[in-house]
Amino acid sequence: MSAQAGWPASEPVTLAVEGLHVSFRTPDGIVRAVRGASFEVQAGATLGIVGESGSGKSVSMLTLLGLTSAAEVSGTALFRGRDLLAMSEDELRRVRGAQISMIFQDPLTSLHPHYRIGRQIAEAVRAHEKISRAAARSQAVELLGTVGIPRASQRADDYPHQFSGGMRQRAMIAMALALRPALIIADEPTTALDATVEVQILQLLQQVQREYQTALIMITHDLGVIAGMADTVTVMYAGRPVEIADRRTIYRSPRHPYTRGLLGSVPGARGAIKQRLTPIPGQPPSLIRLPRGCPFHPRCPLAMQHCREEEPPLLEVGAPGQRSACWRAAELDEGEHGLLFVPQQMSGEVSDVREGGR
């Protein structure tokens, strides 16, 4: 890939994914969860991947780590020059946790309820490094301190249920940092948290990233979460990236109707008291029976005949480094996001839901 916007060209590329396809065989048919995802992230940089349920954002990440065993996978994923998708299970195990860490949405299900927090972090260290229990324990305490747990040496002896939601997520970040990974993948790390706690956790992620020069991939369904921290944003829909651009460009002059629709759906524009939102009508398509042509066309106000026949490729348009998979991307100049989607009356939504039903 050429000309990545917003990144200094000198930083080494930590992860470069090219043409990733993931599908699952199910009794209902083949679920085409990821259909050609390409992206890269450099050391010290943050890539935001945005999409709704079923857009393929989480499946892509799990596949890179070898956690989708039943899937049919193709493509390449070069992590510091080595292809993750071609690695044996043994090789992958040495990468997972040590060089690539993952932080999940719900820390309560990722932490074992019967073991003390400090011990769980120490185990993660000892799984990859030959050090004594005592040394691992003191490392765990130090890490808990780093992520802002007060009285870390005492709190290390607590069980997960004794931590609040925000503190559990801090503990997960401590565990993710334990082996100083080159890449952290955070899958909706703040979705289960309140806004005031979310801000604290996002700050912490940025702080550790600066300190360790870690590459960070932030997966989220909420464009608001990464608005302050992503260097580059990839928007996914129906298993494919539909728009890629640097942060400011994505929010200020998006070139895909879906990105614009997402921006208009987010509540919270100032002066919005009792104002109608401008939702995207209908719902995401079934990944078993994708619509012909552009998968977004049934929900798109700009759809024309060509969109129903041929799926648009991801092409450069607009700002440097910006790419959009839309036949009409060039017409989408800067302007009000809301103008594209109008607040629908209920009768309009009825017909859309009908189309979307199974």
Add this chain to the structure above:
Amino acid sequence: MSEGSPAPSGRPELLRLTDVTKYFPVGRSLVQPRGAATIRAVDGISLTVEPGQTLGIVGETGCGKSTLARCIARLYPLTSGQVVFDGLDITAMSRRDLRPVRRDLQMVFQDPFSSLNGRRRVGSIIAEPLIVHKAVPRTGLRARVQQLMEMVGLNPEHYNRFPAEFSGGQRQRIGIARALAINPKLLICDEPVSALDVSIQAQIINLLADLQAELHVGYVFIAHDLAVVEHVSDQVAVMYLGKIVETGRAEAIYQAPRHHYTAALLAAASVPDPDRAELRQAAALSGELPSPADPPSGCRFRTRCPAAQQLCSEQEPPLASTNGNADHQVACHFPLDRTEAMR
């Protein structure tokens, strides 16, 4: 039917809560080895809702907002206080006496997956309140259910499908159709959109607004997210550790918040805007939520408040009118003044 009852303020009232409390005893257990304590989940809440209007209740995890919703619907008995709904004191009503009241007082829940019975067809789920309350003769059931499905944006031909055949947003529409089946006067919505994707959230928020305009139903709309409530609320109440810390017209709360907690919540709200997102991160609230079993003395927010002083730990600030504006009330010894609050 009467349009609410006359109130001291002279405005019609659909719902009035007076000093409502709900305490949960926590016995000796593995989790609480120290023995009995009391969780003061809802601690002295007074509020009113006018007919056809929306009261938004906002607060973070553990502030007691869902407990409050269940107290209003009388799903929990109160510890003390009074709930008057449509002129009737329902505080101590028996289950049998409550049944006719529930015709007018319905709930929509957060999780559209667990709140619908997966083994029943959608038509029968929506018809249930009509049958329980004998609202429609049997022969008219199907027509009424299909009319409701159409009203909430579902295809009436999907009458015989099971909940599993619908997406999350469509299931929430089913829950709304069920709640509205018998023309209630008040709908209590407990986080109705927080489990949905962003593009679908917006559809449901608009749907609720349209239904209110059409049916003149009052809403108590509970959410952890100030931004969601902004699009539906006439009045807003902000809760912290079981208490209302600020309440008023939505315009006042959003444009000139006076409580430091309200201001912190507004500053922390996520926005899809790079410049404001950077400001957001500068305004992070420090510290953790104290335990509702052992709240701080004086003002409950003082442990995290940037303006806390000695007085705040000694005296609990009452919820009182500000600037002579009876509508806008704040519980703070040192409230933000208008100019500070304008951002």
